[in-house]
Amino acid sequence: MKILLYxxxxxxxxxxxxxxxxxxxxxxxxLAKYLITFEDVEVMTVVSELTxxxxxxxxxxxxxxxICFKDxxxxxxxxxxxxxxxxxxxxxxxxxxxxxxxxxxxxIKKILPDFExxxxxxxxxxxxxxxxxxxNALHLLVENGLFSRPPFPRTLRYEPxxxxxxxxxKYENEIRNFSITKHQQETVKSFQQKLRQLIDYNNPxxxxxxxxxSQYRYLLLCPVPTDNIYKETKYDDQYLYLLDILNKIPEDIxxxxxxxxxxxxxxxxxIINTLQQKYKNLIYFPVTDNSFVSQSLNFFExxxxxxxxxxxxxxxxxxWDLKIISLDKRYSKWFCDKQGLDNLEEFLASPKxxxxxxIYWYMTHFSVFEQSMKKPNWYYNYFKTKLEKFRKDGITFxxxxxxxxxxxxxxxVINHLNEVYGNLVCKQPTFLQTIFSVRxxxxxxxVRFLGLKMKFRRKNAKR
Numbered sequence: 001m002k003i004l005l006y007x008x009x010x011x012x013x014x015x016x017x018x019x020x021x022x023x024x025x026x027x028x029x030x031l032a033k034y035l036i037t038f039e040d041v042e043v044m045t046v047v048s049e050l051t052x053x054x055x056x057x058x059x060x061x062x063x064x065x066x067i068c069f070k071d072x073x074x075x076x077x078x079x080x081x082x083x084x085x086x087x088x089x090x091x092x093x094x095x096x097x098x099x100x101x102x103x104x105x106x107x108i109k110k111i112l113p114d115f116e117x118x119x120x121x122x123x124x125x126x127x128x129x130x131x132x133x134x135x136n137a138l139h140l141l142v143e144n145g146l147f148s149r150p151p152f153p154r155t156l157r158y159e160p161x162x163x164x165x166x167x168x169x170k171y172e173n174e175i176r177n178f179s180i181t182k183h184q185q186e187t188v189k190s191f192q193q194k195l196r197q198l199i200d201y202n203n204p205x206x207x208x209x210x211x212x213x214s215q216y217r218y219l220l221l222c223p224v225p226t227d228n229i230y231k232e233t234k235y236d237d238q239y240l241y242l243l244d245i246l247n248k249i250p251e252d253i254x255x256x257x258x259x260x261x262x263x264x265x266x267x268x269x270x271i272i273n274t275l276q277q278k279y280k281n282l283i284y285f286p287v288t289d290n291s292f293v294s295q296s297l298n299f300f301e302x303x304x305x306x307x308x309x310x311x312x313x314x315x316x317x318x319x320w321d322l323k324i325i326s327l328d329k330r331y332s333k334w335f336c337d338k339q340g341l342d343n344l345e346e347f348l349a350s351p352k353x354x355x356x357x358x359i360y361w362y363m364t365h366f367s368v369f370e371q372s373m374k375k376p377n378w379y380y381n382y383f384k385t386k387l388e389k390f391r392k393d394g395i396t397f398x399x400x401x402x403x404x405x406x407x408x409x410x411x412x413v414i415n416h417l418n419e420v421y422g423n424l425v426c427k428q429p430t431f432l433q434t435i436f437s438v439r440x441x442x443x444x445x446x447v448r449f450l451g452l453k454m455k456f457r458r459k460n461a462k463r
Contacts, residue, residue, distance in 0.1 A: 004112070005043060005046070005121050009071070012048035015124065019050055024060035026123050034374070043064065045065065046066070047061070049071045052069075088229070091129060092230065094128045119387055124141075125141065138386060141160075142157075143156070143163070144156065152413065153413060153416045155370065164232070171397045174397045184360055187406055187410070189356060194414050195417075196319075198414065213302055218253045219254045220304065221299050222257045223259070223260070223295075224257050224258070225310060226259075230310065232327075232328035233309060233328060237266055238266040238267045239266060242257065242267065248341045249281070250345070251281050255279075255283060256303065258285075301320060305323035306325065308331075309332075310328045314332050314335065315362070318355050324338070325337070325341065327340070363409055365401065367409075369404065
């Protein structure tokens with residue numbers, strides 16, 4: 001079985017720095033190191049020149065013997081493009097000419113002579129240039145899955161059609177109507193209850209959120225997208241995106257905003273504080289410590305709905321039975337309850353939909369959990385089975401058969417969370433504070449928020 005790992009070079013400048021460590025995480029630690037042990041598996045790795053140079057310094061992926069896709073190759077393929085972003089969007093949108101396809105094939109055959117992969121694993125977007133170069137291969141995009149941040153265990157997903165949930169959107173009806181037994185439904189509900197209780201018990205801002213609940217008719221969670229590079233929404237910056245939402249919701253509906261942990265934000269604390277003078281229902285809890293980087297996690301239990309824009313946070317919200325409003329065109333389509341903010345109050349007052357069957361399918365058929373990656377032969381069998389199904393039937397709904405037992409993975413997730421929370425040096429809130437009033441008092445930090453006084457033990461404080 002021949003496998004090509006390909007890091008899309010036009011995405012390198014958008015990844016957290018250093019890029020070589022990101023590739024080590026996605027391509028080696030959670031994938032290749034479990035495949036290269038098999039004698040009948042040949043793995044070739046192509047990375048951007050930026051990654052290649054950094055690897056010479058950090059030696060993160062030396063074992064994969066990475067091949068450099070030089071920057072000059074990009075300008076040869078796209079001679080009329082004036083920016084990396086323009087090149088990226090041509091690939092992302094499959095807006096490619098015959099000349100560009102031909103030039104890419106010449107280059108890829110040059111750097112990979114006599115290598116015809118059975119499986120191509122792309123990181124970080126799908127690539128039609130590769131699909132044209134290797135039309136008989138199974139193409140899978142590897143990306144973070146349902147859980148990718150502490151305190152959860154790691155998961156990955158392998159998407160065969162398009163980065164913005166192409167497979168899930170194509171088979172949306174099959175997923176929404178996936179049949180499970182009454183017992184399986186009860187098992188999902190039991191997992192959701194345990195998960196929610198565990199997260200809420202360890203929630204450092206629980207009291208503040210209880211207070212918020214009493215002050216607003218509804219609470220909406222809004223993870224603000226880093227950018228609009230995929231052109232999935234009307235506005236290209238965070239400021240106008242947020243203003244558009246704020247101007248469409250009543251003042252008695254609170255809007256809690258969070259941000260992506262790995263990326264800088266246009267909306268700094270000063271801008272947000274200024275906006276709050278006009279929009280009294282805008283709520284923000286700045287993160288001052290990355291003990292946990294899932295910024296939205298603590299808000300799920302106290303919100304009625306989430307406004308999602310191509311984030312996995314929206315998918316996680318299903319576990320809390322939140323109503324999901326999509327403001328993107330594709331990413332959230334398969335799991336959302338509503339597109340856009342029109343008729344918002346009527347929507348919020350409507351009954352919730354039971355998505356137990358969707359949760360069951362997604363966690364047992366589509367998600368690859370950390371514990372499974374580490375099992376002997378698991379990855380080998382996973383890709384071998386996928387390849388056999390693809391060669392027989394192509395890309396069908398059955399490509400993703402059940403790979404996990406729901407009881408096993410739910411127990412694994414709960415045990416992992418218990419271990420993480422049990423290992424915390426201090427369970428009391430230390431890493432979040434509000435923008436209203438914060439001061440230190442000896443070994444404690446005193447926070448005043450919406451009239452509520454909270455006294456938290458400071459990290460490393462003497463007991």
